[in-house]
Amino acid sequence: MNNVNLNEDQQDCLQEIINVAMGQASDQLARYLDTFVYLKVPSIEQVSAQHLSDTLKYEAQSVAVVSQGFFGYEGIRGEALLMYQPKDSDRLADLLGYEPDELSVEEQIIDLSSILTTTFLNVFASQIDNQMSYSAPRLLFSSNADNNTSSQSSISEHIQHNSFNWDTALKVKISYQVTDYSFNCDMILLIPESAIINITSVIDRILEEY
Amino acid sequence: MSANPFCTTIAEQLNTGILILDLDYNIVEWNRFFAIHAHKDAKEVIGKNVFTAFPELPQKWFERKLSSVIQLNTQSFCSWEQRHHLFELSHTRPITTDSHFMAQNCTFLPIETDKVISHICILIEDVTDVCHYQTKLNKVLDELAKAxxxxxxxxxxxxxxxxxxxxxxxxxxxxxxxxxxxxxxxxxxxxxxxxxxxxxxxxxxxxxxxxxxxxxxxxxxxxxxxxxxxxxxxxxxxxxxxxxxxxxxxxxxxxxxxxxxxxxxxxxxxxxxxxxxxxxxxxxxxxxxxxxxxxxxxxxxxxxxxxxxxxxxxxxxx
Missing domain, CATH: 3.30.70.270 (Reverse transcriptase/Diguanylate cyclase domain)
Incomplete structure (x- = not known):
């Protein structure tokens, strides 16, 4: 596990790239959503599979979670999880500029997740001269889903009981706040063990250039 | 579509629908898959506004969706689980499923010309099969949960x-x-x-x-x-x-x-x-x-x- 740990310089550099990306993403989002979007200082840490599994179990009590895979050049890839508290979704349609009856709450959550994830990661990628592609976002589980409650919850239980086939991952957590709509959500980027090495070599190259 | 001759051949053979719009939502290009399943003539479609050619599209929603692609210069998605289909297309399992139109996963891609967005590419995947089995599975899960x-x-x-x-x-x-x-x-x-x-x-x-x-x-x-x-x-x-x-x-x-x-x-x-x-x-x-x-x-x-x-x-x- 030691060889995948970021040293202090690497950690600072990653933090700096993320900060810049957050600034630009927040600017783009504000223009698109026509309201201020605050991104809180990110936390970067290595997490174990057990730790993440526990976090998901805990959070799954009350939230909707959307997953979206991302992949770029030089072996940079991972999964973005967007986590919502149920009360967050009240005014989503309004925020997104849709009529409330035009789309279901699930679709609103998925749509917003995709916008937040891809906007941030596109800017992040351009910071490191990369380009991202994405899988379609998927709702992993939602406690809002009032249809098929039974099967939905059993599926979510199933997901929670999955054991992951990795030991450690790099976790970047960014909190979004849209105060005008009293809306919050968390974006958690998870970069699997095998891709951490790839990202550190990109960071090393950037550090050398300075 | 491209200078590379492979691209044109593959785009025509692909089991994915391709529709390319300009920023005024006029249809610039489509591939064979799209044409076959839409049952429309090229002259009813190419050069026409997408809402004229496909009046079944939910216009306001569609415009807002595309505006995110254009403004944020990013991909956007639409899954059959939220919207069964966007375009009324025929599909490849008309006999063994009860789906009238093709269930679709749609991807909206920004296309840049000289670093400025010039077009939007819409990719349509036929997921009628997936939709059919997932619906069956959900039904069985519900029955199991009830039992x-x-x-x-x-x-x-x-x-x-x-x-x-x-x-x-x-x-x-x-x-x-x-x-x-x-x-x-x-x-x-x-x-x-x-x-x-x-x-x-x-x-x-x-x-x-x-x-x-x-x-x-x-x-x-x-x-x-x-x-x-x-x-x-x-x-x-x-x-x-x-x-x-x-x-x-x-x-x-x-x-x-x-x-x-x-x-x-x-x-x-x-x-x-x-x-x-x-x-x-x-x-x-x-x-x-x-x-x-x-x-x-x-x-x-x-x-x-x-x-x-x-x-x-x-x-x-x-």
Missing amino acids: NRIDGLTQVFNRKHWEECLDKEFSRARRYDHGLALIMFDLDHFKLLNDTYGHQCGDTVLIETAQKISSLLRLCDQFGRYGGEEFAAILPETDLIGAVDVAERICKEIEKLVIKFQDKDIRISTSVGVATINPNDKRYEDLISNADLALYEAKATGRNKVCSAKEIEYILEE
């Missing part, structure tokens, strides 16, 4: 699910300081009935009794089979007077019930115990114990009657 909650014989809640309900109702009543009542039923001389008329008769009695009691409860009450010939009902927001009233009514109705088995008329009765949540109850099991004690009291003092936990307390205190 997991229901007692096979009487079709009321089984013991496990009923206890889970009680657990929830108990915590809720505790938290908000609401009333909660529990009624437990035990059919009188059930063993004798089984021994005299056989188990099939016993089963019929259980089914009809369960049905009768269910019909006399409110929609919000939760009724289940607790054990062999024991049933139990959870009555949220109900005090002792209300619960005893319900219990008395059910007891009388069961006494009047005539169950036909083969050509015999079977008559039964039930003993009933009632308890309500009290401040000493720490766990939902305490509530069951109290109702059980009341039920025992009803059995011991002559059967075919209702006893409540309060009366027992009174007797014990004396």
Whole structure:
């Protein structure tokens, strides 16, 4: 596990790239959503599979979670999880500029997740001269889903009981706040063990250039 | 489409629909897959506005969706799980599925010319197959979940699910300081009935009794089979007077019930115990114990009657 740990310089550099990306993403989002979007200082840490599994179990009590895979050049890839508290979704349609009856709450959550994830990661990628592609976002589980409650919850239980086939991952957590709509959500980027090495070599190259 | 000859060939052979729009939503290009499944002539489509060529599109939604692609210069998606289809296209399983139009996963891609967005590419995947099997799977999961909650014989809640309900109702009543009542039923001389008329008769009695009691409860009450010939009902927001009233009514109705088995008329009765949540109850099991004690009291003092936990307390205190 030691060889995948970021040293202090690497950690600072990653933090700096993320900060810049957050600034630009927040600017783009504000223009698109026509309201201020605050991104809180990110936390970067290595997490174990057990730790993440526990976090998901805990959070799954009350939230909707959307997953979206991302992949770029030089072996940079991972999964973005967007986590919502149920009360967050009240005014989503309004925020997104849709009529409330035009789309279901699930679709609103998925749509917003995709916008937040891809906007941030596109800017992040351009910071490191990369380009991202994405899988379609998927709702992993939602406690809002009032249809098929039974099967939905059993599926979510199933997901929670999955054991992951990795030991450690790099976790970047960014909190979004849209105060005008009293809306919050968390974006958690998870970069699997095998891709951490790839990202550190990109960071090393950037550090050398300075 | 491109200078690379492979690209054109592959785009035409691909089992994915491709539609390219300019920023005014005019259709610039489509591939063979799209043309075949849309059943339209190129001249009705190419150069035309996308909403004219495909009037089935939800225009406002579609425009907002594309505006995110253009403004944020990013991909956007639309899954069959949220919208079954965008375009009314035919699909490849018209015989073996009941889907009228192709279920679609759509991807919207920004296309840049000289670093400025000039077009939007819409990719359409046929997921009719996935949709068909996922719908079937969801149905089976629902049935399984239901089977997991229901007692096979009487079709009321089984013991496990009923206890889970009680657990929830108990915590809720505790938290908000609401009333909660529990009624437990035990059919009188059930063993004798089984021994005299056989188990099939016993089963019929259980089914009809369960049905009768269910019909006399409110929609919000939760009724289940607790054990062999024991049933139990959870009555949220109900005090002792209300619960005893319900219990008395059910007891009388069961006494009047005539169950036909083969050509015999079977008559039964039930003993009933009632308890309500009290401040000493720490766990939902305490509530069951109290109702059980009341039920025992009803059995011991002559059967075919209702006893409540309060009366027992009174007797014990004396």
